[in-house]
Amino acid sequence: MKNTIDVAIIGAGVIGAATSYELVKLGYSVSVFEKGAINRGGSGSTAGNLHIQAVHKKRPGQKVALDQVRFLPLQLAASKLWETVQDELETDIEMRRIGGITIAETDDDVNEIRNKKIEEEKLGIPGEILTRDQLREFEPLLGPTVQLAEFCPLDGYVNPLKITPAWLRRAIQKGAHIHPFTSIEAVIYENNCWRLHSKSNSWWAKNIIFAAGPWSADLLKRMGIEIKMNPVAIQMHLTERIAPKMKYLIQHIGQGLSVKQVDAGQILIGGGWPAKELCLRGYSPVSFSSVVNNLRLAVRVLPFLEQFRLLRTWTGALGATVDEMPVIGKIPNFNGVYLVGGTYSFTFAPLWARILTQLISERPTELSTDGLEPDRLMIRKQKIGLFR
Amino acid sequence: MRHSNVLSKLDLLNAQVLIVGGGPAGLAAASQFINTECSVVLVDENAELGGQYYRQRSDYIRNTDGEFREHGRKLIEALKNSSILIISSSYVFAVDDNDKVLYAFNEKTNNTMRISFEFVIIATGSQELVLPYQGWEIPKCITPGMASRIFDIDCINPDQSIVIGGSGPFLLSVAAHLIQRGVNVKAVIEYYNSYKFRALSIFLLLFPTRLIEFLRYRLILWTNQVPIKIGYQIESAKSIESGIQSRFRSLSNSPELEFHSDYLAISYGFISSLELPSILGVDIMEDGRNRVTKTFLYGKTIKNGVYVVGEAVNVQGWRSAMVRGQVAALDILHALNRSTYKSRLIRLRKLVSIGYESFFAFIRKSSFKEQTPLKFKVSQDTLVCRCEGISYKQVSNYLDQAWSTVSGLKAETRVGMGTCQGRQCGYALSRVCAQFGINEYEEFFNARVPLRPLPISALTQIPHQYFQMGEE
Amino acid sequence: MSDKSYTVTINNQIFVVSPGQSLFSVMLENGILKLKKNAVLGDMRFGACGMGTCFECEVFIEDRGVRRSCLINVDTNLRVKVGI
Numbered sequence: 002m003k004n005t006i007d008v009a010i011i012g013a014g015v016i017g018a019a020t021s022y023e024l025v026k027l028g029y030s031v032s033v034f035e036k037g038a039i040n041r042g043g044s045g046s047t048a049g050n051l052h053i054q055a056v057h058k059k060r061p062g063q064k065v066a067l068d069q070v071r072f073l074p075l076q077l078a079a080s081k082l083w084e085t086v087q088d089e090l091e092t093d094i095e096m097r098r099i100g101g102i103t104i105a106e107t108d109d110d111v112n113e114i115r116n117k118k119i120e121e122e123k124l125g126i127p128g129e130i131l132t133r134d135q136l137r138e139f140e141p142l143l144g145p146t147v148q149l150a151e152f153c154p155l156d157g158y159v160n161p162l163k164i165t166p167a168w169l170r171r172a173i174q175k176g177a178h179i180h181p182f183t184s185i186e187a188v189i190y191e192n193n194c195w196r197l198h199s200k201s202n203s204w205w206a207k208n209i210i211f212a213a214g215p216w217s218a219d220l221l222k223r224m225g226i227e228i229k230m231n232p233v234a235i236q237m238h239l240t241e242r243i244a245p246k247m248k249y250l251i252q253h254i255g256q257g258l259s260v261k262q263v264d265a266g267q268i269l270i271g272g273g274w275p276a277k278e279l280c281l282r283g284y285s286p287v288s289f290s291s292v293v294n295n296l297r298l299a300v301r302v303l304p305f306l307e308q309f310r311l312l313r314t315w316t317g318a319l320g321a322t323v324d325e326m327p328v329i330g331k332i333p334n335f336n337g338v339y340l341v342g343g344t345y346s347f348t349f350a351p352l353w354a355r356i357l358t359q360l361i362s363e364r365p366t367e368l369s370t371d372g373l374e375p376d377r378l379m380i381r382k383q384k385i386g387l388f389r
Numbered sequence: 390m391r392h393s394n395v396l397s398k399l400d401l402l403n404a405q406v407l408i409v410g411g412g413p414a415g416l417a418a419a420s421q422f423i424n425t426e427c428s429v430v431l432v433d434e435n436a437e438l439g440g441q442y443y444r445q446r447s448d449y450i451r452n453t454d455g456e457f458r459e460h461g462r463k464l465i466e467a468l469k470n471s472s473i474l475i476i477s478s479s480y481v482f483a484v485d486d487n488d489k490v491l492y493a494f495n496e497k498t499n500n501t502m503r504i505s506f507e508f509v510i511i512a513t514g515s516q517e518l519v520l521p522y523q524g525w526e527i528p529k530c531i532t533p534g535m536a537s538r539i540f541d542i543d544c545i546n547p548d549q550s551i552v553i554g555g556s557g558p559f560l561l562s563v564a565a566h567l568i569q570r571g572v573n574v575k576a577v578i579e580y581y582n583s584y585k586f587r588a589l590s591i592f593l594l595l596f597p598t599r600l601i602e603f604l605r606y607r608l609i610l611w612t613n614q615v616p617i618k619i620g621y622q623i624e625s626a627k628s629i630e631s632g633i634q635s636r637f638r639s640l641s642n643s644p645e646l647e648f649h650s651d652y653l654a655i656s657y658g659f660i661s662s663l664e665l666p667s668i669l670g671v672d673i674m675e676d677g678r679n680r681v682t683k684t685f686l687y688g689k690t691i692k693n694g695v696y697v698v699g700e701a702v703n704v705q706g707w708r709s710a711m712v713r714g715q716v717a718a719l720d721i722l723h724a725l726n727r728s729t730y731k732s733r734l735i736r737l738r739k740l741v742s743i744g745y746e747s748f749f750a751f752i753r754k755s756s757f758k759e760q761t762p763l764k765f766k767v768s769q770d771t772l773v774c775r776c777e778g779i780s781y782k783q784v785s786n787y788l789d790q791a792w793s794t795v796s797g798l799k800a801e802t803r804v805g806m807g808t809c810q811g812r813q814c815g816y817a818l819s820r821v822c823a824q825f826g827i828n829e830y831e832e833f834f835n836a837r838v839p840l841r842p843l844p845i846s847a848l849t850q851i852p853h854q855y856f857q858m859g860e861e
Numbered sequence: 862m863s864d865k866s867y868t869v870t871i872n873n874q875i876f877v878v879s880p881g882q883s884l885f886s887v888m889l890e891n892g893i894l895k896l897k898k899n900a901v902l903g904d905m906r907f908g909a910c911g912m913g914t915c916f917e918c919e920v921f922i923e924d925r926g927v928r929r930s931c932l933i934n935v936d937t938n939l940r941v942k943v944g945i
Contacts (some may be wrong), residue, residue, distance in 0.1 A: 162800040290856040436934035447881030528907030535911025608911035778901035
């Protein structure tokens with residue numbers, strides 16, 4: 002086929018962007034297809050946190066807890082990769098590895114922290130338990146209900162509004178093509194190759210990577226691939242600019258809370274609180290309950306926040322899976338079709354990008370992705386689909 | 390600093406009809422409910438009712454300088470003497486998850502208000518549109534609306550000079566008022582040639598009051614020798630010892646104009662304030678340069694019980710705003726089974742008035758047609774975003790992207806992320822994108838909760854029972 | 862007309878103000894033009910729109926908080942801090 006792309010990537014969020022870059026570095030021809038504007042999905046709306054110490058297992062309303070321990074080696078690998086990203090991209094992506102404090106309020110919280118510390122130590126993830134007394138000096142902004150906390154120097158964040166465009170720009174420089182406002186409506190297998198159709202155009206590709214968050218499932222379904230997903234929209238809250246006060250990223254082990262002060266001086270408050278509803282065809286509206294709940298929790302943990310003003314809230318749609326674990330790998334029985342996604346994709350982006358590149362180039366992956374393959378999420382197995 | 394678990398300051402209000410906005414449309418709507426035994430609450434952001442058009446002079450000034458737009462005063466007095474609950478200095482900031490409750494914050498008492506309603510009439514009006522120019526952030530670079538406010542309403546010492554520029558019929562009206570106050574209006578500088586009569590202009594004869602008003606303004610300027618310059622756009626403003634030095638560039642190849650004055654007032658007409666309809670899920674549509682609410686008969690919208698009236702629907706002037714307010718109120722009275730044969734007749738007659746007003750707006754628009762969209766042309770160091778201090782140079786660095794949209798540009802430059810949340814710069818950013826033709830998906834900034842920067846304490850003082858989902 | 866008046870203290874300067882007078886005009890008439898310090902550039906802003914949309918006329922009012930001065934009429938004694 003003339004002009005057959007080596008890899009077509011569906012979705013120009015952080016995973017699509019990182020992957021396009023890794024592939025193009027190895028000489029693959031890459032095209033990224035994005036139905037709307039780039040970086041407007043989950044990874045464009047997120048807090049931008051890099052989670053290295055073990056995470057809170059259940060967002061508010063989440064039914065199934067994620068496997069915190071299975072996450073750890075992935076987080077450690079991602080952490081190492083993030084170290085070189087800013088230099089490699091030669092752009093200021095506001096990378097801040099400032100360290101993160103995960104707090105405990107209840108006794109259950111305290112146990113969880115101590116348990117996760119043990120698991121982290123096994124893998125060499127650095128961390129320090131801080132008692133109430135120690136916290137008073139370490140982070141005096143924390144309120145009186147905080148019993149204990151763990152500090153991990155590797156936690157941090159990156160500006161999500163900068164990293165995705167930066168990766169895409171570098172990919173373009175190296176020969177990748179980006180097609181924004183191009184919704185792929187159908188994918189058909191023809192002559193040992195995939196043909197992607199938008200409303201007005203079509204492209205040939207040897208491989209397709211679905212990195213479109215909650216939007217991947219619909220197109221996959223049209224190809225005859227049914228995936229069990231649990232998409233959800235969550236929200237973020239932002240204050241106005243204030244003088245620099247917070248030194249670390251603050252999170253809660255037992256409840257939905259993540260707070261940090263960004264470069265611009267604004268305080269970003271999140272925690273996975275659900276939007277009013279998920280709207281995949283438009284904008285998911287903000288839930289007032291979630292605003293109040295998230296902020297009340299934030300004020301309880303960081304009382305100084307109460308004197309400031311909330312400036313804005315927004316939502317982002319996440320492609321969470323039914324078992325709340327990431328998904329990455331080849332779709333069985335479909336030549337060259339890959340799926341990647343799930344929550345915490347932001348932290349994992351550079352790792353997923355490299356693993357996908359390794360899968361496509363048929364090299365061993367740098368880390369085991371056992372248990373994370375798409376297979377487990379598939380509803381029924383299909384032979385190669387020949388229909389729209 | 391209060392501990393958040395202490396006494397809540399939440400006022401609970403139940404209204405059959407909630408009216409948001411105390412300008413002509415809101416006042417006209419509220420007036421229909423006087424003596425009807427409906428429970429009505431009117432929430433207004435300003436310290437006193439009147440909005441912009443019927444902004445009130447203080448008692449002291451009224452005693453020395455008299456009334457300004459007496460009709461407004463009469464409306465306000467009537468409302469204050471009625472059983473309608475008027476809450477000033479308060480703004481609506483969020484809608485509850487069940488859509489039938491709005492939350493408002495009282496800036497005077499620091500109380501949060503939870504207002505449940507059966508019907509809501511949104512009369513949030515419009516704001517002046519300003520495009521950035523070099524130096525627009527300097528003190529005393531203001532809008533014509535603000536000039537009218539300080540000279541006509543606050544009645545500050547008129548022994549000052551001002552240059553008024555931009556586009557739109559408002560400039561002429563403000564200039565005339567200021568001249569009558571004794572202000573030294575040095576010139577009125579217009580972008581478009583609004584005074585070229587076309588075939589359709591003959592229909593203006595059907596609106597004699599307005600035609601006379603227009604001619605009266607022209608006469609006032611002429612007798613006071615205030616020049617009207619056509620075909621110029623503000624280029625820069627500079628702070629000099631005697632005030633502000635303003636420069637206007639010619640849109641043809643004439644030499645530029647320069648003025649020295651105490652104040653510089655620039656605006657290009659009005660754009661509807663759509664934040665509240667937007668978060669209530671009302672459809673918004675483009676109407677040339679303005680975005681407007683999609684309304685049906687009587688001001689109804691796609692959302693049950695939500696009416697939008699006045700300039701939030703369409704910028705057509707105060708007369709149209711009042712009629713729309715009246716008609717919505719009359720329709721609600723009808724829905725509440727409080728209407729009479731007479732009120733239904735009035736409702737019908739008002740519909741005709743709306744038609745009349747819309748026709749006038751159409752004629753005016755067509756006869757003074759703005760042929761080309763406003764050109765956005767500024768120097769590299771002009772601030773595009775005043776709040777975040779972002780210059781045009783910084784914005785233009787990102788204009789070459791194949792994927793740029795207004796939102797994308799905002800994400801990468803921070804334009805629109807400051808305190809005013811894009812109210813001053815959003816339109817300008819859209820124009821920049823459109824001019825660069827870099828994408829066909831021109832978007833305007835989307836309104837989000839909270840509708841104004843909101844003290845976090847306003848949220849933490851809401852008692853637990855009012856937000857459904859508990860913490861884990 | 863009543864002889865009632867209020868005191869408005871602005872950064873420790875005391876002004877006597879008639880009831881209902883707009884706070885913004887009190888400052889304007891007394892040459893107090895540096896109302897709000899811009900958080901990024903540090904220059905002093907004054908207010909441009911007169912109607913509450915630009916947020917550049919914000920001042921700190923004791924017992925209330927940061928408020929847009931163009932939306933406030935003096936109807937009680939006020940202690941105001943500007944230029945912060």
